[in-house]
Amino acid sequence: MLGTFCFLLFFVLLSIGPVGISLSEIFKLFTNQSELSATSSMIFWDYRLPKVIVAILGGAALAVSGLLMQTFFQNPLAGPYVLGVQSGAALGVACWTLLLTPISHLLSPSLQSFGVTFASILGSSFTLSVLLLVSFRMPNKLIILIFGLLFAQVSGGIINICISLSNAQALKSFMLWSLGSFQQVAGNDLIIFSAVIMLGIFATVMIAKPLNLLLLGDEYAKTLGLKSKKTNYSIIFLVSILSGTVTAFCGPIGFLGIITPHVARKFLRTNNHYILIPAVALLGAMVAMTAEVFAGLNSAIAIPLNAILGLMGVPFIMVFLWRGRQNEVVF
Amino acid sequence: MKAIFNIFLVLLSGNLYAENCSGWFKKNGQQIKLKYAKMFTVYTYKKNYLINVADQNYLLSHNSASFNLCAPTLRVNIPVKRVVALSTTYIPAIALLHEEKSLVGFSNIKYISSASIDKKQLIEVQYPPNPELVLSTKADLVVAYVATSAKLEGVERLLQLKIPVVLNADFLEKHPLARAEWFKFFGFFYNKEKAANKIFNEIEREFDSIKSNVKKNVSRRPLVLVGKNDNGIWRGPSAQSDFIKLLTLAGADYFFPKKNKVAESIESVLKNLNKIDFWLPQNSWYNLNQLLAHDQRYKNFPFVMAKNVYNSTNKVTRNGGNDYWESAFMRPDLLLKDLVKIFHPHLLPHHELQWFKKLDYAKSK
Numbered sequence: 255m256l257g258t259f260c261f262l263l264f265f266v267l268l269s270i271g272p273v274g275i276s277l278s279e280i281f282k283l284f285t286n287q288s289e290l291s292a293t294s295s296m297i298f299w300d301y302r303l304p305k306v307i308v309a310i311l312g313g314a315a316l317a318v319s320g321l322l323m324q325t326f327f328q329n330p331l332a333g334p335y336v337l338g339v340q341s342g343a344a345l346g347v348a349c350w351t352l353l354l355t356p357i358s359h360l361l362s363p364s365l366q367s368f369g370v371t372f373a374s375i376l377g378s379s380f381t382l383s384v385l386l387l388v389s390f391r392m393p394n395k396l397i398i399l400i401f402g403l404l405f406a407q408v409s410g411g412i413i414n415i416c417i418s419l420s421n422a423q424a425l426k427s428f429m430l431w432s433l434g435s436f437q438q439v440a441g442n443d444l445i446i447f448s449a450v451i452m453l454g455i456f457a458t459v460m461i462a463k464p465l466n467l468l469l470l471g472d473e474y475a476k477t478l479g480l481k482s483k484k485t486n487y488s489i490i491f492l493v494s495i496l497s498g499t500v501t502a503f504c505g506p507i508g509f510l511g512i513i514t515p516h517v518a519r520k521f522l523r524t525n526n527h528y529i530l531i532p533a534v535a536l537l538g539a540m541v542a543m544t545a546e547v548f549a550g551l552n553s554a555i556a557i558p559l560n561a562i563l564g565l566m567g568v569p570f571i572m573v574f575l576w577r578g579r580q581n582e583v584v585f
Numbered sequence: 586m587k588a589i590f591n592i593f594l595v596l597l598s599g600n601l602y603a604e605n606c607s608g609w610f611k612k613n614g615q616q617i618k619l620k621y622a623k624m625f626t627v628y629t630y631k632k633n634y635l636i637n638v639a640d641q642n643y644l645l646s647h648n649s650a651s652f653n654l655c656a657p658t659l660r661v662n663i664p665v666k667r668v669v670a671l672s673t674t675y676i677p678a679i680a681l682l683h684e685e686k687s688l689v690g691f692s693n694i695k696y697i698s699s700a701s702i703d704k705k706q707l708i709e710v711q712y713p714p715n716p717e718l719v720l721s722t723k724a725d726l727v728v729a730y731v732a733t734s735a736k737l738e739g740v741e742r743l744l745q746l747k748i749p750v751v752l753n754a755d756f757l758e759k760h761p762l763a764r765a766e767w768f769k770f771f772g773f774f775y776n777k778e779k780a781a782n783k784i785f786n787e788i789e790r791e792f793d794s795i796k797s798n799v800k801k802n803v804s805r806r807p808l809v810l811v812g813k814n815d816n817g818i819w820r821g822p823s824a825q826s827d828f829i830k831l832l833t834l835a836g837a838d839y840f841f842p843k844k845n846k847v848a849e850s851i852e853s854v855l856k857n858l859n860k861i862d863f864w865l866p867q868n869s870w871y872n873l874n875q876l877l878a879h880d881q882r883y884k885n886f887p888f889v890m891a892k893n894v895y896n897s898t899n900k901v902t903r904n905g906g907n908d909y910w911e912s913a914f915m916r917p918d919l920l921l922k923d924l925v926k927i928f929h930p931h932l933l934p935h936h937e938l939q940w941f942k943k944l945d946y947a948k949s950k
Binding site: 271272273293294296297300301305421423424427430433434435437438440441442443505549550558559 | 693696815816817850851852853855856858859868869880881882885905910
């Protein structure tokens with residue numbers, strides 16, 4: 255059912271926009287039978303299709319990251335943000351946008367071209383390195399969680415300093431990045447983005463068995479043969495790669511990562527990660543596409559993606575949880 | 586009862602004494618006519634001036650304490666000798682009136698572009714202004730811009746400390762020449778009314794001459810896109826802004842001619858790409874590499890392929906201060922020349938672009 259919804263949303267999202275491209279024309283485009291004008295063709299292939307692909311993969315990546323974090327910490331409030339990877343990415347972007355952009359003409363053209371994406375990847379990689387170092391030295395999940403939260407606080411502090419030192423134009427650029435969007439990824443960026451996310455999700459499926467064992471508790475899992483250190487490193491690495499990549503290319507996107515795993519568990523009434531991982535990925539893609547559909551309904555008002563996700567999702571989830579039975583959420 | 590009546594009389598007489606200066610000058614003074622500026626008014630009465638800005642009125646006098654016919658928001662003794670400015674846009678007026686030495690403090694010194702300002706003599710008062718630093722400048726005038734929230738932006742605190750703050754609302758003007766008329770505003774404070782009038786009249790004369798030249802000689806008006814795509818939304822200036830009015834006077838048409846707020850889906854631009862002749866992003870790009878790094882899909886835009894992209898990054902200091910934001914709107918004559926040179930270069934063959942530059946691919950260092 256999720257797959258069918260995703261399929262429908264995929265085509266609906268492709269057809270929505272100020273330039274009219276009907277569903278039948280889209281089907282013909284995919285079968286090389288349509289003769290759209292050069293402009294419509296460019297709009298479709300360069301803008302709409304990349305946007306939908308990024309929404310699908312970005313939504314899936316954040317949802318899977320959320321599931322990994324909730325399983326790892328065995329805490330329903332965990333999400334991709336708790337490790338501080340997204341904060342690290344935001345710190346990188348803040349330093350680039352707020353401090354370096356005004357003097358970017360002094361940098362080499364190749365460095366200028368990397369820009370925001372490079373800064374974001376650098377920021378998230380730095381956080382990932384710190385986290386892996388901490389987890390090597392102190393294999394205690396609570397300490398890793400505290401380090402993640404502390405790192406987010408430190409990043410927030412440095413970002414505030416950058417903001418106070420920046421000019422209005424740079425501040426606006428940073429604000430726009432922080433609103434989140436699936437619309438800025440195309441060309442080579444899209445290839446890199448897609449490859450990393452697909453590999454990350456595939457790797458997550460490969461560790462589904464250890465994830466299932468983790469739900470039994472660390473000690474019991476060890477008696478069943480779980481190599482807990484290796485599993486922990488894998489989870490931290492995968493979450494950092496998945497959420498760090500999405501943040502690098504699309505900005506910080508909230509809500510999806512925390513809430514989607516809950517909905518999947520409610521619907522499927524299972525904690526089996528072999529089922530949950532693909533389901534959560536599909537659900538994440540679906541939520542991301544729905545948000546984009548809402549954004550595209552009224553082209554006269556530009557509503558940021560994060561605002562749509564919050565406004566659309568939170569009331570739905572509150573009603574959903576209110577009507578459901580609390581004891582079905584298992585940890 | 587009699588005592589209450591007496592108190593009432595005292596209060597009433599106090600109120601009469603403290604009549605608002607705006608009303609008093611309207612009745613007794615003479616208004617100095619301004620041609621384009623709408624955001625401030627000036628009245629004069631026996632060599633005293635009253636300037637009204639955003640419901641504030643400032644009494645300017647050679648000995649303001651002796652003037653007790655009405656109660657202004659602030660009394661300022663002219664000419665002012667020590668000034669703190671909180672925006673770079675006030676620097677062209679200070680420089681053209683040759684009062685650079687009066688500038689003793691600034692909010693963020695690294696963003697000043699003007700070479701005539703000796704930055705070493707300035708105290709950086711930060712923004713929002715730090716009251717202690719402002720006090721340390723011993724300024725007899727702080728020029729701040731009309732803020733959305735005076736409290737949040739620190740101006741209210743300065744007023745509470747009796748620091749003489751005057752508000753400037755030049756950025757709210759709509760006519761392209763109106764901001765330049767704010768030279769007169771500074772002229773009153775420096776007691777250089779005539780010099781300020783002369784500067785403004787020259788700007789106006791030059792502006793009108795270019796305008797009529799364009800009117801006579803331009804037959805085809807190119808279509809111009811301003812702003813850039815962020816997150817699938819094209820953001821640009823309002824059709825009512827002074828920049829777009831300048832663009833129109835320079836013999837070009839704006840892509841969004843009727844929009845008061847431009848935040849449109851990128852597709853509304855894409856469907857008309859072939860009609861667009863020029864693109865003025867108005868951001869921090871110095872070359873086409875940066876433009877394509879922001880979004881490589883721009884490379885398919887016809888005006889990018891033709892390199893008809895001009896950005897306002899011609900005069901940027903090593904610290905990132907851009908003279909375009911500091912000076913261009915105070916000199917509409919020169920800004921108009923830049924725009925005419927871009928759209929109709931044959932009309933100004935000898936003019937060299939001041940603030941705009943044609944974007945090209947950067948050479949590898």
